[in-house]
Amino acid sequence: MTPAAESEQPACARFARTWVRSIAGTSYVSLSLAETEQLLLLYTERLVQALFAEPFRSTPAREVGFHLVNAHFTGIETLSRSVALLGDELLSELGLEGDERLQVRVAALQGALSAGYAQALRERTLDEQEAIRQAVLDARDAAEQARRASEARFRAVFAEAAIGIAIGDVRGRIVEANASLQRMLGYGLDELRKRRARDFMLSDDAAEVWRLYNELVRGHREHFRVDKRFVRGDGAEIWTNLTVSLIRDEQGAPNYVVVMVEDVTDRHLLQTRLRHQALHDPLTGLSNRSLFMDQLARAFENADGETRVGLCYLDLDGFKVINDSLGHDVGDQLLVAVAQRLDTYVSGRGRMVARMGGDEFVILIENTRSTQDVITVADQVLHGLTKPIKVGKHELTVSASIGLVEREVVGTTPADVMRDADITLYWAKADGRSRWAQFDAERNAREVARFTLSATMPSALERGEFYVDYQPLVRLADMRVAGVEALVRWQHPEFGRLAPDRFIELAEETGMIVPLGLWVLEQACAQAKDWEERFGADAPFVSVNLAVRQLRDPRLVYDVARILSKVGLRPQRLQLELTESAIMGNADEPLDALRSLYDMGVRIAIDDFGTGYSNLAYLRNLPVHELKIAGSFVEGLRTHSGPDAGDVDQQIVATLVSLAHTLGLTVTAENVETAPQAQRLRAIGCDSGQGWFFARPGPPAQIDELITEHA
Structure with a gap:
């Protein structure tokens, strides 16, 4: 046992006692209460050890489920109560009910325990089925005296078996059915004898079932096993594991069909519930990331050359502040309310809303006609979220930032669409929140280039x-x-x-x-x-x-x-x-x-003087030698006269030059591009000029030539 598990020994003992009380009377075992408690304590310690193990594996829970059946805890209520108790009580006993990571592990342990339990029951049932089948074969092959004894044994097994058994002819008529099958289907023997196998086939049964049955009655196969749904006489549905075997006559021709029916409704419901939990967000009930990615992949798999798809990837603005200031319970209720609104606005054929985690949601819109379809959904969401949400005594207003992607399926992948939607969500937040932003390939290329340079x-x-x-x-x-x-x-x-x-x-x-x-x-x-x-x-x-x-x-x-x-x-x-x-x-x-x-x-x-603070009174106290006048003032001096002569700019530049000289500073004018500019600046009294009129930026050799030329 790990140190973490040893430290939880009292909690394990309490959980084991609760477990004993919970499953008491649900299975027949030859153990006393003390012995049962000691056994379940051992199983509890193994589950706790698995819960804290790194790396985490659910295999020990599967072994515990298997050992429960081997210890004769075979009742369906035993499994149901054990799984429920494991989910409701274990983390509570350990004082860790708020740990989301351990909650995910407990769910995995529940599933594994159920799987091991079901596997052990299935093997137990198959052993019974094989014994019955062997009894049928022995009845055919034994001598007359042995046959009568075997038939007597078969009749006892047939009548008392816990699983349903029926014998039918190759034309599909039911000849015999035991009491278990009668109770299972809700029909008496006389009613069953009036029916054919076809009467129990449902419209949603897989075509594979009929194919297997026809191959069997024609003698092309000896047996088959399938899971099949039946409707009882009272209208209720049950799920069964159906094993159908062919009995041949002395000449080897198909003679009878033996059907063994195991009621697996509880197991099916448990698997359905676990499957739903694995594919849905436990807080909001929306599809989770796994189910969403599966649906997105199917949208791509079933696409043709004209199929389009759209995504809205949204994140709630300011949710962390609400969570931190009002508490996680209020935050969770807010997420539930937002999820309900999203489901209301977006529900429809070819659409799916999923919670990706935290306060992030994503909307899939299949078979879009244009980007406008996705924009319409985004606008509906933004408008719908403007209405205040009542959470307890709080009335909360929340907004969202949404990244939009809409494109043809051909030429892209689900991963590309998700990546671009995530990028666009970031743009929406950066652009001011409470808005949507549409994916722009050129902007993305600039962002990628910018990141690459950085x-x-x-x-x-x-x-x-x-x-x-x-x-x-x-x-x-x-x-x-x-x-x-x-x-x-x-x-x-x-x-x-x-x-x-x-x-x-x-x-x-x-x-x-x-x-x-x-x-x-x-x-x-x-x-x-x-x-x-x-x-x-x-x-x-x-x-x-x-x-x-x-x-x-x-x-x-x-x-x-x-x-x-x-x-x-x-x-x-x-x-x-x-x-x-x-x-x-x-x-x-x-x-x-x-x-x-x-x-x-x-x-x-001071570079670009005149475009910033221009605090002239402050200038005289600064440790400065030179002012470089901004090129925007020099632009107006390009011509000698006319409407573009820039008299105002000339007066501004002249004032700045005069001020600088008064303060003992030299002045350089930037962006000098024409001879008239240079002449007017010289007339004003500006000391130096810089710009393309003199030379463009270049290597040191260019400066060498200028120095040599003027020297």
Whole structure:
């Protein structure tokens, strides 16, 4: 016995005593109550040991059911009460009635115990049947004196047997029937003799039964065994195990048919109940995942080229809050109420509602004509759930997020449909809940690509798939290259060359922006050092973008100093660019880091100035060297005159330039694309420009050419 089972010894003893009282009088056994209790205690300990065993197996319960019959506990009530007691009392005695995992195991033990019990009874019955059949054969083959003795024995067995026995001729008429069969079918012997075998056949009997019977009376087979339903004389239904054997005459021709009928109604009902439990959710009564997946698979198996199928995969919004705040009992009642509503809205031919677990439900709609069929169902569900649900003293309102999939069956699989419905459910929740979202292959492809990029980014950095392009910052006064902005690119082996807008946001979400940013910083500083060594005073400074997450990294100042020292670059040759939202926040730590960098000599620039906070009064207190005016203001300066001359934009830019100069800051205008823009910016007094008019981002060699050209 396992330690877990030993610790439950008192509970096992109590359960065994309850078991003895429950089945007392249901079977004839030669054991005293004390002996019975000791035997059932042994069985209880084996069941508890199996309940806690890892890995879990139900085989011990099957053996217990088998041993019960061998110990002469053969009554149907014995089995029924034992199975019911095992489900109702065992976990209660153990104090574990709320453990869902153990409840599932107890259900498996119930089924296994019933199966072992049924198997033992069946073998016992078959032994009786074989003895009877052998008696019939002996009656034919024995000598006259032996025949009379055998017939007497047969008559005794025939009359007193617990199973029903009938003898009929090959034309189907009943010649003889014992008392057990008469009681079983609810007809007297005279009534049975007026009937043929055909009279007991039902419209829903399998054609296989008639085929076997016809083969037997023609002498093509000796016996067969089937499960068959009968309707008694009083209209009640019974299920039987039917064994039909052929008796031949001395010449070997078919002469009589012996039918043995075992009433297995209780076993059939138990199996039906267990089968229902295995395929239905115990809380809501809806189909469970297993039954739903079987039905979905059948919908695909029976499909032709035009068959379509639809799914609504739904999840209740905010159910966890209700469960945690009001308790699991209220949550369970809410799930039951929701299940009833779903069943009401969705019920119909070719439709199924199933509970997949927790607060997730799925609706199958077979033979859809278009996506609108599924949308209609989803709208009905969303509308129906808006009505408040009364649970005890609580009036609850619940909504749902629904993922929709509708498509032709050809070209897809049940697994594909379920996966896409699950993905679309996630979209519905992400889009705001209390709504449905329809599967979109293009959106899914983008999501998959996004996930792929996010997952492969760390290894891509190690494999050297990233590289840096540089775009010049040109002094407007003399058109010389004053600096360059470092722009990271990703040469992806599958998606090709990727611009920053494809992966920078992902890097920020995953935290990869910190190691990636440090790599870009080191590459840019090394390149700036190379230019300084080759071009001296004409060498540009290098400007590197700094993300919010990098600014909040406590090692930022240390890492910048380390990289500058490693490559031998003076701090004045490095500029770090930050957005307004990053630099003008309320947190003190980022400003402390910037002040340390500023004091170190590193240039600090505000990127896209004018699109964020634009807190001008706050600007004078910031450790900043340069403003980079957002390209949206520069766009209006593309022409010298006319309706697009952008007088307002020119005044805004002029004001920003004047303000920056008053504060001792330099100004760079972004997105300069035309000569008129450059001329007007120079006239305004803007210090530098950056954009395609001067050069597009490119490799270091492109900057080399620009420096050499202007030198």
